[in-house]
Amino acid sequence: MAQSLTVEVSCYILEAIMLRAVIITGTIAFAILAVILLLTVLAGASQNTEYLKFGLTLLLFLVILVGSYWFVVRGPGGRM
Numbered sequence: 001m002a003q004s005l006t007v008e009v010s011c012y013i014l015e016a017i018m019l020r021a022v023i024i025t026g027t028i029a030f031a032i033l034a035v036i037l038l039l040t041v042l043a044g045a046s047q048n049t050e051y052l053k054f055g056l057t058l059l060l061f062l063v064i065l066v067g068s069y070w071f072v073v074r075g076p077g078g079r080m
Contacts (some may be wrong), residue, residue, distance in 0.1 A: 021067055024067065027067075032063065
């Protein structure tokens with residue numbers, strides 16, 4: 001009985017780690033998207049802003065890629 005309780009608790013810990021990765025990734029992605037939206041609405045259509053938006057889009061891709069595999073890289077139960 002004690003072993004099944006340990007398995008259930010470790011399952012919840014793993015879910016909490018994955019949820020934390022999703023929250024952090026989502027927050028960073030939302031901030032990048034907000035900057036891209038502000039640049040689109042407020043800044044003109046100059047070549048410099050297009051380069052900046054492209055760079056931010058690449059950064060957004062990197063954040064989503066790393067955030068998706070965060071729990072694989074850190075491993076379950078890892079500490080920051």
